[in-house]
Amino acid sequence: MNILVVGSGYVGLVSGTCFAELGHKVFCIDIDEKKINSLQSGKIPFYEPELADLVIKNIQSQSITFTTKLAESLNQADLVLICVGTPPKQTGQADLKYIFQAVEEIGKNLTKYTVIVTKSTVPVGTAQKIKKIISKNYNGEFDVASCPEFLREGSAVKDFMNPDRIVIGTENQRASDLSNELHEKLDCPKLETNLETAEMIKYASNAFLATKISFINEIANVCENVGADVEQVAEGMGLDTRIGKAFLRAGIGYGGSCFPKDVRALHHVAGQTGYPFQLLKAVVEVNNQQRWLFYKKIKDELKCLENKTIAVWGLSFKPDTDDVRESIAIDIIEKLVEDGANVKAYDPEAMKNTQEILGDKIQYCFTADFALENADCLVIITDWDEFKLVKFENIKSKMKTPLIIDGRNMFDGEKLSSQGIKYISVGR
Ligand SMILES: NC(=O)c1ccc[n+]([C@@H]2O[C@H](COP(=O)([O-])OP(=O)(O)OC[C@H]3O[C@@H](n4cnc5c(N)ncnc54)[C@H](O)[C@@H]3O)[C@@H](O)[C@H]2O)c1
Known part of the structure; x- marks a missing residue:
């Protein structure tokens, strides 16, 4: 099939590339000319394991092309996948301006029957609004569909190629058949729903x-108040198949471009319908509080932060990505700087993106080891695997005080204290 992907960010680029790999002919467009220029020469604008090789392979086989011109590729496409951003407004509501801009342009340029599929995460009712906008601009036949994307940054290609499920929300057989054909080679349960249900499944899953x-x-x-160990509690809970192990890792809370905005957006949608979603309100509050409880551990240990040197390991919102959108590291570092500390930060991939936000407020170190030199404390914010490889002897010999405050429970506290390193983590 011929597919036009609108928006070549994390979701658009990964989806487009994987669909090309699965045998479709893909046109990826974006309004960001710089991004398209770099993609045309095979350069990926962000870090995502496995993606670069796959993009280059599919450029070479001419299965994927990148352009800023929507109209030219639109009239060749059987399906259009909308993958533009849906950032939060101040109120928590999802800002749909990029969706509507894209859809208006699609409507103005349609020339034949096409299925317009939304992959972006959007509030319930958006597919119907998309339909109205296209109808205003185009008299011919078309359909809308909702196939939300569930990939995770850091394992996006693997997730896309091996999904737990595919949700296909449509209104009629024709759109359903084409959407199913698109996903034919992906072997997993496919759940067919109406448009509203598909949109809701994505929000409900993230929430x-x-x-x-x-x-x-x-x-x-x-656990900290009663002397229990949260890691073992989570293990004991996770062994119950009704509960499951995933997402039971205590730490400093969730960040990133999806969970914070999607939880707030669902809370907002519920509120607008007259239903106060109390549980989600608490989820957001607990998440916001967790980083400051962690920060208090740093303050309690060091007392005064003025002129203290703090090594920070991990800047991205989670490992294996360079994405720092709503990364808790940024909040923690800004507070450390405000309290007078000198921050030496290291991240395997996210230094450039962090520098765009924090500028020269902090020192950026080339290695995890280098960040430790002369530090009064090591603060771990993101659990990159490479941190596990750093030798404990190095930690002790390089730091001014051998003190680790770990927001991701990466290490065994007993092992560290037997080597003379003070180790403070979360919930144990
Ligand atoms: N990032 C994830 O892990 C993830 C996972 C699942 C779902 N989602 C959802 O997918 C959507 C996209 O997220 P993302 O992280 O890929 O965003 P992103 O910011 O990385 O990419 C969005 C892209 O759309 C482009 N764009 C905006 N308006 C456009 C237009 N009119 N025409 C063409 N291109 C346009 C932007 O320039 C940008 O490159 C969001 O709704 C998000 O919630 C994201």
Whole structure:
């Protein structure tokens, strides 16, 4: 099939590339000329494991092309996948301006029957609004569909190629058949629903995962008061197949471009319908509080932060990505700087993106080891695997004081203290 992907960011680029790999002919467009220029020469604008090789392979086989011109590729496409951003407004509501801009342009340039599929995460009712906008601009036949994307940054290609499920929301057989044909080669359960249900499944899924994280973080906070170990509590809970192990890792809370905005957006949608979603309100509050409870551990240990040197490991919102959107590291570092500390930061991939936000407020180090030199404390914010490889002897010999405050429970506290390193983590 011929597919036009609108928006070549994380979701658009990964989806487009994977669909090309699965045998479709893909045109990826974006309004960001710089991004398209770099993609045309095979350069990926962000870090995502496995993606670069796949993009280059599919450029070479001419299965994927990148352009800024929507009209030219639109009239060749059987399906259009909308993958533009849906950032939060101040109120928490999803800002749909990029969706509507894209859809208006699609409507103005349609020349034949096409299915317009939304992959972006959008509030319930958006597909119907898309339909109206296209109808205003185009008299011919078309359909809309909702196939929300569930990939995770850091394992996006793997997730896309091996999904747990595919949700296909449509209004009629023709759109359903074409949407099914698009996903034919992906072997997983395919759930067919109406448009509204498909849109809701995505929000409900992210809100539930965020709830699990806030839940285990509250358990961790209680564990600290009663002398229990949250890691073992989570293990004991996770062995129950009704609960499951995933997303029960206590820490400093969730960040990133999806959970914070999607939880707030669902809370907002519910409120607008007259239903106050109390559980989600608490999920957000607990998540916001968790980073400051962690910060208090740093303050309690160091007392005064003025002129203290703090090594920070991990800047991205999670490992294996360079994405720092709503990364908790940024909040923690800004507060450390405000309190007078000198921050030496290291991240395997996210230094450039962090520098765009924090500028020269902090020192950027080339290695994790280098960040440790002369530090009064090491603060771990993102659990990159490479941090596990750093030798404990190095930690001790390089730091002014061998003190680790770990927001991701990466290490075994007993092992570290037997080597003379003070180790403070979350919920144990
Ligand atoms: N990032 C994730 O892990 C993830 C996972 C699942 C779902 N989602 C959802 O997918 C959507 C996209 O997220 P993302 O992280 O890929 O965003 P992104 O910011 O990385 O990419 C969006 C792209 O759309 C482009 N764009 C905006 N308006 C356009 C237009 N009119 N025409 C063409 N291109 C346009 C932007 O320039 C940008 O490159 C969001 O709704 C998000 O919630 C994201």
